[in-house]
Amino acid sequence: MVYVRALLDVDSPVHKVGDEVGVKVRLINDSSSSINVNITLDYLLEGRHVNSWTGSALALPGEVTTVNASFTVGEAGLWVIRLNGDAGTSKFTESIKVRVIEGRRPVKLALVYHMHQPPWYMSDGRYYADWAFRYVHAPVMAPFFNGGPYLFHAFLNDKYSGVKVNIHLSPSLLKQWVDAIEKGYTLINGEVHAKGSGEVNAVAKVLDMYRVQANRGQLDVLSSVYAHTILGYLASRYEIIDVIDEELGVGMEVTKSTLGVNPVGVWTPEMAWSMELLDIYEKHKVGYTVLDGGNHFPGVQGDKGSIYEPYSLGGRLTVFFRDERLSNILSFQNNIPDERSAVKLAAMLSRSIIETNGELVVIALDGENFIAMSKTPAMVGLMLDKFYSYLSRMQELGIIETVRLSQVNMSRRSITYIPTTSWLGGFTKWDGERREHAEYWVKVIDSYRYLRGLEDALGGKINEARYALWHALDSDFWWAEFWNPDLINHWVEEFRNILDSRFKIAMRPLREVYRGLVNRPIDVELEFDNDMGVNVKFKLICLDTQLDVVIQPGSSRIKCSIIPRLAGSYRVPIFVTSGNYIYLQSYVTLNVTYGNRDPPNEDSAG
Known part of the structure; x- marks a missing residue:
């Protein structure tokens, strides 16, 4: 039976030639008695044995005993420290790698965490889900x-205050935090978390921590559109530019008012880019965004170098490209079975940053999901803590410089085009992977057209409806594996109810049947009841006649001339439209004959 386990670690998995490498051996004695352990550390460079160290320690029962050693690295290359231990009844071996480099300028490292929650609340203020709060106070880790x-x-930011990071706290997440702090929150199952409760106080604490960290200059705070809208898809497929524009303005204001900083950078949700976003970002004075080195960068046009440098898009926006491989190591290689594996992963990630040979390495990923959705969130936390420990030491050694993206001082190549795509290389995750996607997109786009047409008729925006639409468009609700038709339906219905409450017009023809001659005008008279209280502008379409009309409050009549081209008895539709949306529809029957004079109009009973 194995009684003694060992964990091998170093002060930093990257060093410069001539550095002294600190080595730490932690001995864990699982037995009930003390055990003497003999230790040998072999130092190998590219498989070649260079030096050794031997020692011994008394491992106390049920405790962790630490043995420290060090050695000086005189050559560049990949070193391996190999531990062999002899505890009498058990023997063990461990190893860890150290990358040794020649002196060079520090690699700039930008850690970018995308922290987001969709608006989980309903239109009545109750919460469908509480992840915005649970991921603060619950003992997830x-x-x-x-x-x-x-x-x-x-x-971590407080513990390693020398490590600069870039954090996107989505405005919808911040809004939920602020609302909870001000008035508590209630779930749809009736569960109440009152203002001042433990859960709410935890939210207040974390928000204050981020405020302090941002204002002391440790964090770059990125903003975004209010919710988590798939911007590039909406812009390129449906040309929903106005929604993106106003939602970005509101999102940036939420970030500014909540955290007390002016955001320079913007997170593009799902990295869903299209060139239509450039004008919007410029309008809102966005300084930079982060896109994907694997899916965006290959299609970039212009003066291209590598992903390890910033780019100026048309001289209007700085674009950073993340290292997809390194980002995905954190995002997806996160089911870590034990502390040994956590240390090895943190060390490997640290070495990999240097081994890119890039001047600027951007690691960007969801900040909460790689922890909470791991099968071993506690070990992911331990790994991240160890990673930050390495980064702190590597900064002391002049190997890495963690940076805020707004302060990156590097020359920028100029590019002219970035392809329309997402971090996944397309948009089927939100439109295509589920059978229901198509039906729901039709529903949403039809509602949007209803909005635009009604706003054109009224001559102003219906802001409460637009607010509801942002919620329905949150990409988290459309993600195939987390498909949430409940919340999409809820907000679409809220959206349409608002519009229905504003549109209060009825139309009816004064007659059901009109008689006339081919190629001669027939005047159809229509009666309108406008209960909206204001003049509204619509287009009236009667067969091939189109009229711009103003429908006044109360009852009014409008004539529309129809010129029939065919003889016979047939029904003709009459439409009231605005934009590309039909608001009212009716029919009249025409009885049309050939002749030399106009017959009198009369209804079917005549």
């Missing part, structure tokens, strides 16, 4: 950390 990912990131 126990026993390593008593709290959730949002609190853990803030904790």
Whole structure:
């Protein structure tokens, strides 16, 4: 039976030639008695044995005993430290790698965390789900950390205050935090978390931590559109530019008012880019955004170098491209079975940053999901803590410089085009992977056209309806594996109810049947009841006649001339439209004959 386990670690998995590497051996004695352990550390460079160290330690029962050693690295290359231990009844071996480099300028490292929650609340203020709060206060990462990912990131920022990071706290997440702090929150199942409760106080604490960290210059705070809209898809497929424009303005204001900073950068949700966004970003004075090195960068046009440098898009926006491989190591290689694996992953990630040979390495990923959705969130937390420990030491050694993207001082190549796509290389995750996607997109786009036409008729925006639409468009509700038709339907219905409450016009022809001659005008008279209280402008379409009309409040009549081209008895539709939306529709029957004079109009009973 194995009684003694060993964990091998170094102060930094990257060093410069001539550095002294600190080595730490932690001995864990699982037995009930003390055990003497003999230790040998072999130092190998590219498989060649260079040096050794031997020692011994008394491992106390049920405790962790630490043995420290060090050695100087005189050559560049990949070093391996190999530990062999002899505890009498058990023997063990461990190893860890150290990349040794020649002196060079520090690699700039930008850690970018996209922290987001969709608007989980309903139109009545109750919450469908509480992830915005649960990922603060719940012991998601126990026993390593008593709290959730949002609190853990803030904790790491305080613990490693020399590590600069870039954090996107989505405006819809911030809004939920602020609302909870001000008035508590209630779930749809009736569960109440009152203002001043433990859960709400935890939210207040974490928000204050981020405020302090941002204002002391440790964080770059990125903003975005209010919710988590698939911007590039909406812009390129449906030309919903106005929604993106106004939602970005509101989102940036929420970020500014909540955190007390002016955001320079913007997170593009799902990295869903299209060139139509450039004008909007410029209008709102966005300084930079982050896109994908694997799916966006290959299609970039212009003066291209590598993903490890910033780019100026048309001289109007700085674009950084993330290292997709390194970002995905954190995002998806996160089911970590034990502390040994956590240390090895943190060390490998640290070495990989240097091994890119890039001047600027951007690692960008969801900040909460890679922790909370792991099968081992406690070990992911331990790994991230160790990674930050390495980064701190690598900064002391002049190997890495963690940076805020707004302060990156590097020359920027000029590019002219970035292809329309997402971090996944397309948009089927939100439109195509589920059978219901097509039906719901039709529903949403029809509602949007209803809105635009009614606003044109009224001559102004219906802001409460637009607010509801942002919620229905949140990409998290459309994600195939987390498809949420409940909330999409809820907000679409809220949206349409608002519009229905504003549109109060009825139309009816004064006669059901009109008689006339081919190629001679027939005047159809229509009666309108306008209960909207204001003049509204619509287009009246009677067969091939189109009239711009103003429908006044109350009852009024409008004539529309129809010129029939065929003889016979047939029904003719009459439409009231605005934009490309039909608001009212009716029919009249025409009885049309050939002749030399106009017959009198009369109805079917005549």
